[in-house]
Amino acid sequence: MTASVSDAASRPLHLGAPFKAALVQMRTAKSVAANVEAASGLIRAAAAEGATYVQTPEMTGTMEENRQALFAVLQEEETDPALAAFRALAKELGIHLHIGSLAIKAGSHRAANRSFLIGPAGAILARYDKIHMFDVDLPNGDVYRESEAYRPGEIAVHADLPEIRIGLTICYDLRFPALFRALAEAGAGMLAVPAAFTKTTGEAHWHVLLRARAIETGSFVLAAAQGGTHENGRETFGHSLIIDPWGRILAEAGTEPGFISAVIDPAEVAAVRRRIPSLENGRRFELLPEPGAGRLHLAASGPAPAGDAA
Structure with missing residues (x-):
């Protein structure tokens, strides 16, 4: 089952039995076929060790930043060879x-940076197009303009695994906590952040942002990453992470391709959210004009906070 956040904003937590999750860390090159082969080997190894949920990083299919070269190999979802291979692998x-x-090709001049949750029968259970485009100028001189090639998504998406509801995000979305809060308020107890963080931003912010999203929402956070120096010269940070709802790191990769895994116990989500009910206590704010003052002030809505139970 998949839904936008607004479809299920009042639904309770969906919690089942503990399960093993794995994150595949890659160093994606330009060749789609080579990347599918590399990812598939790691996915098979993770499944052989008992993982029933396996996540790969952002840009699993190709790490091609040249717009002309990217569009030369771009396919629509129905004909994309990587997606077909991964659907068959999930079923196998x-x-x-x-x-x-x-x-994924999303028109003659734009692509979509699209995440896919594939079920054990090979069916696509959820799709999510990255909402926040990475348009930045970094201190080291690197310049990224994701919006030149990619069309931003508009809908926050969650889906139900047998054991837990998962909220879907991608990479730069990590810097926008309102998205993560909305997914948690919609009943997601596990938040996915597949990424290709740069080495520069990763060294500064990767661990603290991921742990903050887990702590703020009382959720498991699972972030499969790209790592190392890629064929196109881009350097990514690696350090795929599995974080529990208390903000503790359960598993962490280095910078090399491989996989990590951990047992996810959905009961921990409920326990942490009972201990610190910040999702229930939080208040929303809006900027309102202050009469006669020519300025704005913050107005709170919703129930008053009940206090911190820590």
Whole structure:
């Protein structure tokens, strides 16, 4: 089942039995076929060790930043060879396979940075197009303009695994906590952040932002990453992370391709949210004009906070 946040904003937590989750860390190159082969080997290894949910990083299919070269290999979802291969693999292994993202043709001049959650029967259970485009100028001189090639998504998406509801995000979305809060308020107890963080931003912010999203929402956060120096010269940070709802790191990769895994116990989500009910206590704010003052002030709505139970 998949839904936008607004479809299920009042639904309770969906919690089942503990399960093993794995994150595949890659160093994606330009060749789609080579990347599919590399990812598939790691996915098989993770499934062989008992993982029933496996996540890959952002840009699993190709790490091609040249717009002309990208569009030369771009396919629509129905004909994309990587997606077809991963659907067949999920069915073969009988797992939930979360492809962090593929570049999918979304028109003659734009692509979508699209995440796919594939079920054990090979069906696509959820799709999510990255909402926040990485348009930045970094201190080291690197310049990224994701919006030149990609069309931003407009809908926040969650889906139900047998054990837990998962909220879908991609990479730069990590810097926008309102999205994560909305997914948690809609009943997601596990938040996915497949990424290709740069080395520069990763060294500064990766761990603290991921742990903050887990702590703020009382959710598991699972972030499969790209790592190392890629064929196109881009350096990514690696350090795929599995974080529990208390903000503790359960598993962490280095910078090399491979996979990590951990047992996810959905009961921990309910326990942490009972201990610190920040999702219930939070108040929303809006900027309102202050009469006669020519300025704005913050107005709170919703129930008053009940206090911190820590």
